[in-house]
Amino acid sequence: MNCKCGRDAVYLRVQEGVHYCPACLSRQTERQFEKTISKGKMLEKNDTVAVGVSGGKDSMVLLHLMKKLSEKLPMKLIAVTVDEGIAGYRDRSIGAINEFVKAMDIEHQTFSFENEFDITIDNLVKNDPSIKSCTYCGVFRRTLLNKAAREVSATKLAVGHNLDDEAQSILMNVMRGDVTRMARLAKTSEHFVRRIKPMKNIPEKEIVAYAILNNIPYFDGECPNSFNNARRDVQALLNNMEQKYPGTKSNVISFYRKLPTLEEKGIIMRCAKCGEPSSHETCKACELLDKVGTK
Ligand code: SF4
Ligand SMILES: [Zn+2]
Ligand SMILES: [Zn+2]
Numbered sequence: 001m002n003c004k005c006g007r008d009a010v011y012l013r014v015q016e017g018v019h020y021c022p023a024c025l026s027r028q029t030e031r032q033f034e035k036t037i038s039k040g041k042m043l044e045k046n047d048t049v050a051v052g053v054s055g056g057k058d059s060m061v062l063l064h065l066m067k068k069l070s071e072k073l074p075m076k077l078i079a080v081t082v083d084e085g086i087a088g089y090r091d092r093s094i095g096a097i098n099e100f101v102k103a104m105d106i107e108h109q110t111f112s113f114e115n116e117f118d119i120t121i122d123n124l125v126k127n128d129p130s131i132k133s134c135t136y137c138g139v140f141r142r143t144l145l146n147k148a149a150r151e152v153s154a155t156k157l158a159v160g161h162n163l164d165d166e167a168q169s170i171l172m173n174v175m176r177g178d179v180t181r182m183a184r185l186a187k188t189s190e191h192f193v194r195r196i197k198p199m200k201n202i203p204e205k206e207i208v209a210y211a212i213l214n215n216i217p218y219f220d221g222e223c224p225n226s227f228n229n230a231r232r233d234v235q236a237l238l239n240n241m242e243q244k245y246p247g248t249k250s251n252v253i254s255f256y257r258k259l260p261t262l263e264e265k266g267i268i269m270r271c272a273k274c275g276e277p278s279s280h281e282t283c284k285a286c287e288l289l290d291k292v293g294t295k
Contacts (some may be wrong), residue, residue, distance in 0.1 A: 011171070025206065026213050056219060058204075
């Protein structure tokens with residue numbers, strides 16, 4: 001099959017039945033990225049953008065696309081990484097990030113669970129092998145990324161969530177019956193550095209293709225605790241549905257976006273323990289830290 005431009009196609013967008021050659025696919029990804037930013041009014045000239053980088057494909061592609069965009073739209077970029085303390089996994093991905101940011105001449109700072117919360121995921125699992133490490137990891141990472149963004153004086157925090165991540169998050173919140181969390185996805189607050197997701201309309205497959213076609217290095221090792229992650233089951237479910245019923249993932253997202261935004265007046269306050277923004281008197285991170293007895 002041929003691409004619209006006449007060259008050999010390497011990729012098919014099943015939903016639309018459109019074939020792409022490597023060059024047109026890359027261009028389409030970049031266009032989608034810029035369109036999402038301008039439609040969502042995500043960036044302004046001279047923003048300082050903290051880019052959350054874990055070393056995986058999404059965040060490395062995000063950093064590459066942000067760097068490219070910064071040539072057109074002047075902004076300051078600072079890569080920020082959260083080190084959860086997972087030996088053999090995060091230390092190796094940080095190695096990959098260090099090389100990449102050096103090659104691209106981007107400032108990079110790492111923030112660790114150990115310094116901030118006095119814990120590591122490795123220790124949590126060692127002390128209690130049955131612990132749901134991903135719950136702790138996700139909550140602490142979110143809190144620390146927000147704090148990291150404030151510490152580097154960022155005006156925006158860019159994260160590499162793709163279309164698949166969006167659909168998974170929505171479905172997981174539905175399955176947990178977590179309406180507050182759904183509302184939080186749509187909400188902004190002065191206590192949070194505005195979190196932007198410029199890749200939220202790009203399917204995971206196209207991000208992998210973009211990384212390969214543009215020689216973007218990434219770490220694709222697997223976290224030793226990922227077997228314990230409910231998200232993986234939801235991911236498998238959505239992939240299966242998408243294959244049988246193309247468009248499922250986009251439909252989940254458009255269903256969510258059509259919901260009226262919940263009014264949550266006064267729901268964001270300061271955590272009584274650590275002062276971070278919270279929807280309860282004590283934030284989720286402090287609640288979990290209490291459970292594991294480190295604070
Ligand atoms: S799989 Fe779980 S423990 Fe590992 S990095 Fe992801 S959230 Fe953290
Ligand atoms: Zn083409
Ligand atoms: Zn707290």
